Amino acid sequence: MERFSKQYIKNTGVLLLNIRPSLVDRDTLVIDLNSPVRSLGTTVYGGGLGYIGSVIFKRVDKCFSNPSPQAYAGEIARSLGRESSAVFLTASDVSQYIYSEAEDSGVSVEGIATIGLTHPACIGGEPESRAIGTINIFILTSEGLSDIGLADLLRTVSEAKAGYLSILGLSCRGLPAVGTVSDATLVASPGGSTDYAGLGTLVGQLASRVLRNIFRSHMSSRGLDDYMRYMGYEDRDNIHPRHALLKRLELLVEEIMGIDIIPWLDRGAAKEILRIIWRISHG
Known part of the structure; x- marks a missing residue:
């Protein structure tokens, strides 16, 4: 049994060791906790509101089509002797999980995630059949949160x-x-009376810092071609690294005008900005 993956060691600063x-x-990551915690999440097994003593990330085939994923995940938990757990099913390589932690004023937040940015969920897009989990995030805080506080933390992590x-520019067709x-997202706490965990709180800001580090770590292991693909560019030939930011700006303008959430914006100005970006990138 391998205790820590290379990516875990690479991304660890001060290890808090609550997880x-x-x-x-190679397909099964088990996270044992120091003691059972109150949890809230969207995992296929152990989701909803409850108590967990461990978390499992299970890699499955990209074409996974088990008619009862809940039963499958439950069997995984039982086979590992961890029925009181939450189970993530993912097509991502679980050996490349990312760990991050943040601590301030006696409050700590730890996170473990597996990241795959395929099948983006886009605002204004068409419904798409659910694939196997690609962004799976587990967040544990030392803050004593009530059930309302857990719901607030889940909101914060999602936001x-x-x-x-x-x-980043993750996009589908603009x-x-x-x-x-x-x-799938899971948040957990020892339990307590704190009802607030939004971005206006310390625990909320620590959680956002953990997520930032997780996504930054993911992007540090990806190249220009991956980034252009994430942004939805199919023609990625002959793209110079210095053009990546210009492409991101181009996409941002197209997204703002495409969503049309600011009706009084000047579309003529937007077209002019796109022409300027094109001239710079081809200059």
Whole structure:
């Protein structure tokens, strides 16, 4: 059993050790917790509101089509002797999980995630059949949150994820993406009386910092071709690295005008900006 993956060591600063990840095999990551915690999430098994003692990331085939994924995930948990767990099913390589932590004023937040940016979920797009989880995020805080606080933290993690992906430029056919069609998120806390965990709170800001580090780590292992693909550009030949930001700006203008959420914006000005970007990139 491999205790820590290379990516775990690479992305660890001050290890808080409230979560203990172990690779059981190349397709199974088990995270044992120091003690049971109150949790809220969208995992296929162990989701909703409850208590968990561990978290499992299970890699499955991209064409996974089990008619009862909940039963399948439950069997995985039982086979590992961890029925009181939450199970993520993902097509991503679980051995490349990313760990990040943040701490301030006695409050800590730790996160583990597997990231795959295929099948983007885009605002204004068409419904798409659910694929196997691509962005799977587990967040644990030392803050004593009530059930309302857990719901607030889940909201915060979802908002921060959407914000970072929007800045990144994840897109489908020029429409902004805020995740993928199969994301799963789980948040947990020892339990307590704190009802607030939004971005106006310390725990919310720490959670957003953890997510930022996770996405930054993912992008550090990806190249220009991946980035252009994330933005939805099919023609990626002869793209110079210095053009990546120009392409991102081009896409941003197209997204703003395509969503049409600011009706009084000057479309003529937007076209002129796009012409300027084109001249710079071809100059």
